[in-house]
Amino acid sequence: MKPIHLAGRGLACSLGLGVEQALTTLRRGGAQASRVTLPGAMAGDYPFHAMPHGQTDWNERARDLVQRVSAEAGAQQIRDGVLLIATSSFDIGAVERGATQMDYQAFADKIAAWLDWTGPVHVVNTACTSSLNALLSAQALLRRGAAADVLILGVELDNRLTLGGFAALQLLSRTASQPFGALRDGLVLGEAVAALRLSTRDAALWRLAGGANVVDGEQPTGASVRAVNEMCVRALADAGATPDGIDLIKVQAAGSPGNDAVEAQGLRAAFTTVPPLVSLKTLIGHTMGASGAAEIALLTGCLEQDIWPAYGYEQDKELGVALAPVIPQRVRRFMATILGFGGSHASVILERGA
Amino acid sequence: MKTFAIQGRCLAAPPDWRERLAAMLGAKPRRIGNWAELGLYGALCCLADAGETALPPDALLMLGSRRGTYVPTGQVLDQMRDDLPMPLMFLQTQPSQLLALLAARMHWRGHAAFIAGGSPQALLELAAVQSGSAGALLGWVDEMDGGSTQWLRLKPCEVGGNEWKPAAAEALFMPDITHLRTAGNILDNTD
Known part of the structure; x- marks a missing residue:
């Protein structure tokens, strides 16, 4: 069985646009979460890890982030490979703004067009585990020789549906996320676009x-x-x-x-x-x-x-x-x-x- | 390339599918949404057709849909204009809830995933590379146009001969197909 290499990676998150920028921010102590206000008597103010990206048009912002992160991972080298998009919310933020209609296939086609992708495209949605399930699909494709290169693209961008749903389920903290903390009281959500390029051809440090x-x-x-x-x-x-x-x-x-x-x-x-x-x-x-x-x-x-x-x-x-x-x-x-x-x-x- | 024998199938929901589902479950399902009910009905029928009540632990459950949970998602977006959504309604927007419902019903723990959009053929290609000796339960569920719930219980097999025919996309869920081979070919044993 050929080893499966992590041949490239890209990231945009609240720490910065790009892996190196995120690591630099971390060295300096990290980034503060911003706050989002949700409607209704039971709602209010919640911390949220937003990305430092000023574009206001949802689709334009998403396109820039997807292209930037994919390029960082070296996606341009494998446009005829398999693209696995992992998301729990698709482009629902654009739907909320009236900028698009709900349509799984149109979402996949839009991202493929942004990347000039010519290979097969699948959209994996298993809620929070979407990216890891995309990795498992990629692993199977690569192990069986059905592909030599796969790009995993995790896309989770600003939307009110996810925040509102988690708030309604009373899963969110109003202060800060404290994993395994004695005073932990809930999650803090964030947005990110992340890419992992897996290859059986290009050797790399991680497998x-x-x-x-x-x-x-x-x-x-x-x-x-x-x-x-x-x-x-x-x-x-x-x-x-x-x-x-x-x-x-x-x-x-x-x-x-x-x-x-x-x-x-x-x-x-x-x-x-x-x-x-x-x-x-x-x-x-x-x-x-x-x-x-x-x-x-x-x-x-x-x-x-x-x-x-x-x-x-x-x-x-x-x-x-x-x-x-x-x-x-x-x-x-x-x-x-x-x-x-x-x-x-x-x-x-x-x-x-x- | 992988070959599957179709051990069971559900190709359509009859008009009284809700009553039949309630009979199968022993009670009317509550607050899971129309799309999930439709999926549950088809999956359980398919398993029954295959003579199974549950999947083996190593089987794969792969579910796909063109529009998935659009209806509850639209309702939640409406609710979000003025207030937080109803919690159970928000859960109905998550397609993976159907995977959990099926797992619970079967008392099963295993690998399951939802693939949004694409086609049943693309879903089959992914299932083919991810499934092992216990095969897969493959479903395609949509509630538009009156609703459709199409499921196949697939088990890997060795089939010789040269009776393979290239298949049109819609042939995946034809009642007279007994075997499937990935890479766009279907073995039709009815000839």
């Missing part, structure tokens, strides 16, 4: 070793312990790895009182000794369908440049796990997990080449 997605209907809006455990077991088996071969886990941990506890319990079930953990959601918010790609793009950059998030809050000791305060010394293989609506639990394993 996709395997992964798994487990849907469990027990909790349609949250995680289940047994599914987190099963996800880890299946992902390890798919990657040919053992629990003690994982040097770091990028957890979902978004600051949800219930879900963070479930994830911690699931990790304790899957790992005799839980590896060092990292959460990136305090830095960029929960970027929904783009989060898997965005967090992998950011994490690989952090690992390469020895940058580590600072968590300025108390961890919840009752969880039995904690986020690593400093960067682990040698990360050869890491697991990246996202849990989401639809009972979806997804994880991929990336390993550093020699």
Whole structure:
């Protein structure tokens, strides 16, 4: 089986437009979330990780971000490859502004046209796990030789439907996201466009070793312990790895009182000794369908440049796990997990080449 | 290239599909939305046709749609003009909720995904590379034009011979097709 290389990456998020700019912002201490006001008696003011991009026209802004991020990942080299767009909200922000109609295919066609894409295009929507499920589809296409190059494009842009829905479900914090924190009280959402270029031709530092997605209907809006455990077991088996071969886990941990506890319990079930953990959601918010790609793009950059998030809050000791305060010394293989609506639990394993 | 035998199918919902779904579930489904109900009905019928009540753990569940959850999404956008949406209505905007509903109904945990837009043929191509020895449950559900719910229970197989015919796109859900092969070919055993 040919190795699957992470041949390129691109990112636009609240930390900046481009991986390097995001890492530079992180070195300087990160970026403050802005605030969004939602309508209604039960609503109000919520923090939100918006991108530093001034364009006001939704489609123009989206086009610039998609082109910029895809170019950063080297998409222009593989326009006849497979494009997997991962999103939970499509272009609903444009629909809200009356700038377009709801149409899945038109959304896919629009993005393909922005990129002059000539190869097959698929739109993966499994809520928050969309990017990781796109990675699993890409892995299958590459392993079976059905493609030599795949671009994963996570797209999650400003819209009120997602914010309003999460507010209505009382899942949002009104202050800050505190993953695995003792005083965690909810999620902070963010927007991101992220690209991962996978290739069996172009060698690169990081390789996709395997992964798994487990849907469990027990909790349609949250995680289940047994599914987190099963996800880890299946992902390890798919990657040919053992629990003690994982040097770091990028957890979902978004600051949800219930879900963070479930994830911690699931990790304790899957790992005799839980590896060092990292959460990136305090830095960029929960970027929904783009989060898997965005967090992998950011994490690989952090690992390469020895940058580590600072968590300025108390961890919840009752969880039995904690986020690593400093960067682990040698990360050869890491697991990246996202849990989401639809009972979806997804994880991929990336390993550093020699 | 991968070959599947069609072990079960649901090609259309009869006019009384809601009553039939309620009978299958033991109660009328509540607050999951028309699109999800339609999908649930088709998937359960397909499994019954295949003689199964649940998928094996290693099977793949792949769902596609042209318009998916447009109706509840439009309703939520209307609600959002003045207030937050109703929580359960917001959940109905998420197509992946149908995957969870099906998993819960089957007491199943496994790999499932929703692919928006495209075509059933493109969905089949993705399912072919992602599925293993337990095969796949492939569904295409839309509530426009009175609603359609088309499902196939596919199991990988070895088929020899040279009876393969190039197939038109709509042939995927034809009742007389017994086997499918990806790369745009269909084996039609009725000849």
